[in-house]
Amino acid sequence: ETGVTQSPTHLIKTRGQQVTLRCSSQSGHNTVSWYQQALGQGPQFIFQYYREEENGRGNFPPRFSGLQFPNYSSELNVNALELDDSALYLCASSLGFEAYNEQFFGPGTRLTVL
Amino acid sequence: AQSVTQLDSHVSVSEGTPVLLRCNYSSSYSPSLFWYVQHPNKGLQLLLKYTSAATLVKGINGFEAEFKKSETSFHLTKPSAHMSDAAEYFCVVSGGNFNKFYFGSGTKLNVKP
Numbered sequence: 001e002t003g004v005t006q007s008p009t010h011l012i013k014t015r016g017q018q019v020t021l022r023c024s025s026q027s028g029h030n031t032v033s034w035y036q037q038a039l040g041q042g043p044q045f046i047f048q049y050y051r052e053e054e055n056g057r058g059n060f061p062p063r064f065s066g067l068q069f070p071n072y073s074s075e076l077n078v079n080a081l082e083l084d085d086s087a088l089y090l091c092a093s094s095l096g097f098e099a100y101n102e103q104f105f106g107p108g109t110r111l112t113v114l
Numbered sequence: 115a116q117s118v119t120q121l122d123s124h125v126s127v128s129e130g131t132p133v134l135l136r137c138n139y140s141s142s143y144s145p146s147l148f149w150y151v152q153h154p155n156k157g158l159q160l161l162l163k164y165t166s167a168a169t170l171v172k173g174i175n176g177f178e179a180e181f182k183k184s185e186t187s188f189h190l191t192k193p194s195a196h197m198s199d200a201a202e203y204f205c206v207v208s209g210g211n212f213n214k215f216y217f218g219s220g221t222k223l224n225v226k227p
Binding site for chain 1: 145150157158159160166204209210211212213215
């Protein structure tokens with residue numbers, strides 16, 4: 001069974017650019033959530049996708065957007081990058097979106113904005 | 115509203131001694147609670163979860179946690195620390211209509227030889 005994978009591992013962008021991060025969910029998982037983890041902090045919820053539809057969103061501006069594909073893989077897009085967007089971006093998949101469902105996390109993408 | 119407070123940002127123990135990592139939560143719902151561990155340059159790994167069954171939950175690697183509703187706590191314990199336990203630990207609460215995870219700020223566990 002393949003776990004959650006993310007690409008790329010690291011990324012360096014400049015302020016104002018756009019970035020796309022990718023996530024492959026664990027086999028059979030239909031729900032993908034994205035989190036932002038700033039240095040020294042706990043992860044913060046960005047949004048969640050269930051069967052290709054956005055299922056919930058955290059307190060992030062609209063320049064953070066996402067997609068989920070029919071194979072349940074997902075993308076996180078960030079437009080007009082700001083310095084504060086520098087963080088570890090984590091993708092997590094789960095079998096359903098009920099509150100009791102554990103989430104399985106990928107290793108993350110480290111984004112640096114200069 | 116849901117939130118998690120991890121009461122210690124750093125905990126240091128000697129190898130072979132007990133570990134206690136403290137977590138208090140707030141939830142408008144009947145909560146689901148989780149503990150995850152994050153080793154450097156590795157993804158978050160689930161240690162254990164509470165989902166309204168037994169209040170004492172056993173997890174991997176000898177960890178366990180007790181759900182105390184009256185104290186709104188979900189502290190993580192281990193009887194005997196191992197060097198490999200050194201990592202950052204996150205307490206998580208989830209509830210309501212979907213599994214939006216609310217993370218605490220983390221506790222870094224240092225294990226001394």
